[in-house]
Amino acid sequence: MSQRCVKVGLLGLGTVGGGVARMLLEEKQRLSSRLGAELVLERAVDLDPALARDQGIPPERFSTDAGAVLDDPEIDIVVELIGGLEPARSFMLKAINSGKQVATANKMLLAHHGVEIFAAARQHRVGVAFEAAVGGGIPLIRSLREGLAADCIVSCLGILNGTCNYILSRMTSEGAPFQEVLAEAQAKGYAEADPTMDVEGLDTAHKLAIVAALITGAQPDIADIYTEGISAIEPVDIQLAGEFGYRVKLLAILRNLGGKVEARVHPALVPADHVLASIEGPFNALHIHGDWVGDVLLYGQGAGRRPTTSAVMGDVMDLARGIVAGCPDRVPPLGDAGAEGGRLEIAPMDDTACQYYFRCLALDQPGVLATVSRVLADHRISIKSVIQKGRSSSGPVNIVMVTHEAREKAVRAALKEIDQLPVIAEPTRLIRRA
Numbered sequence: 001m002s003q004r005c006v007k008v009g010l011l012g013l014g015t016v017g018g019g020v021a022r023m024l025l026e027e028k029q030r031l032s033s034r035l036g037a038e039l040v041l042e043r044a045v046d047l048d049p050a051l052a053r054d055q056g057i058p059p060e061r062f063s064t065d066a067g068a069v070l071d072d073p074e075i076d077i078v079v080e081l082i083g084g085l086e087p088a089r090s091f092m093l094k095a096i097n098s099g100k101q102v103a104t105a106n107k108m109l110l111a112h113h114g115v116e117i118f119a120a121a122r123q124h125r126v127g128v129a130f131e132a133a134v135g136g137g138i139p140l141i142r143s144l145r146e147g148l149a150a151d152c153i154v155s156c157l158g159i160l161n162g163t164c165n166y167i168l169s170r171m172t173s174e175g176a177p178f179q180e181v182l183a184e185a186q187a188k189g190y191a192e193a194d195p196t197m198d199v200e201g202l203d204t205a206h207k208l209a210i211v212a213a214l215i216t217g218a219q220p221d222i223a224d225i226y227t228e229g230i231s232a233i234e235p236v237d238i239q240l241a242g243e244f245g246y247r248v249k250l251l252a253i254l255r256n257l258g259g260k261v262e263a264r265v266h267p268a269l270v271p272a273d274h275v276l277a278s279i280e281g282p283f284n285a286l287h288i289h290g291d292w293v294g295d296v297l298l299y300g301q302g303a304g305r306r307p308t309t310s311a312v313m314g315d316v317m318d319l320a321r322g323i324v325a326g327c328p329d330r331v332p333p334l335g336d337a338g339a340e341g342g343r344l345e346i347a348p349m350d351d352t353a354c355q356y357y358f359r360c361l362a363l364d365q366p367g368v369l370a371t372v373s374r375v376l377a378d379h380r381i382s383i384k385s386v387i388q389k390g391r392s393s394s395g396p397v398n399i400v401m402v403t404h405e406a407r408e409k410a411v412r413a414a415l416k417e418i419d420q421l422p423v424i425a426e427p428t429r430l431i432r433r434a
């Protein structure tokens, strides 16, 4: 009897697509042996033929037309690595509607169109795998979907953007300003030429939307996820937070409140002895708390060609194993066969309760601290600790406070009043505690 052959069609030969092509060609024997079936790169597609030549893809297996993959009934698995919303969305839906299995690293597409894509996958009983969409090479999706399939995930705290973690790590170790570290990161190729998606927290929000969908079986509207990046963080805030015993990290925060979730992305104070405080440089980590498992930490490289290729190829192997076993949709995309795949309700940001760090720039005059404290007290915000930095008869000084737990709505109202006081020189800086 001839051995079963599983045929892969690859859309996109960029950094990760090129890695996937190379692994399929160079490691074919190992992959096929583990699969118990021949795993073949049947066709690769890109607009640039030079990319195919770079990866040693035979010309007869290359096309500039996505139809060469999507319309070929022989192709079992489509790997979508072109990124962006369109035409990636149309290509993926076409592949699913044709009964092909799909692997993708496209977090933006899943965060925006997950409901539609997962519904199509359910209808056509195909597998959709997206390990590389969150946390690069860390097997994070599979851990949540399969390893922790029996747990209720109570909370997740994630460092999910390597660019931001690299920048904050350098700002912490060197006291350098954001713009300087960003420019250096761009020069070294660690940050994109247009860093907006990364530094303004949007990339992290896309990843958090996917994690939220995985732990609830329902998809949030990305617009409901409060998102604040790191571009306004100043070295002085990192240093002062350090004096209170905290590190500043860009966190994806998710708490499962049952029925709805708290989901937000913002710079956060992490206690120096928390495991996430020690995640440095471009690394990613996800700290999970499950009701039975307790605490789990997943850590590794969140970007880069080899780690991300590893994640995509793990998906290809998983889908191929499903095909060989005759059940490629064995595990539902969001791991929950009972969920309807509808919209997930996100708790309003105004309802968030946490501790806060404030840095007020105030004139150094008698009664200023009392005035600021009075406004906070009026809004039922209780101060845990306070320090004043420096002494000046003319210019403003930093008054830094960490509060007990307070509500976002009250904090916003109080800061609005504080910033209107004649003794306050600049808008008060705020960082939430994790």
Ligand code: HSE
Pocket: 160, 161, 162, 163, 164, 198, 203, 302, 303
């Ligand atoms: N741009 C992302 C990061 C990697 O800096 O972590 C891809 O998700």
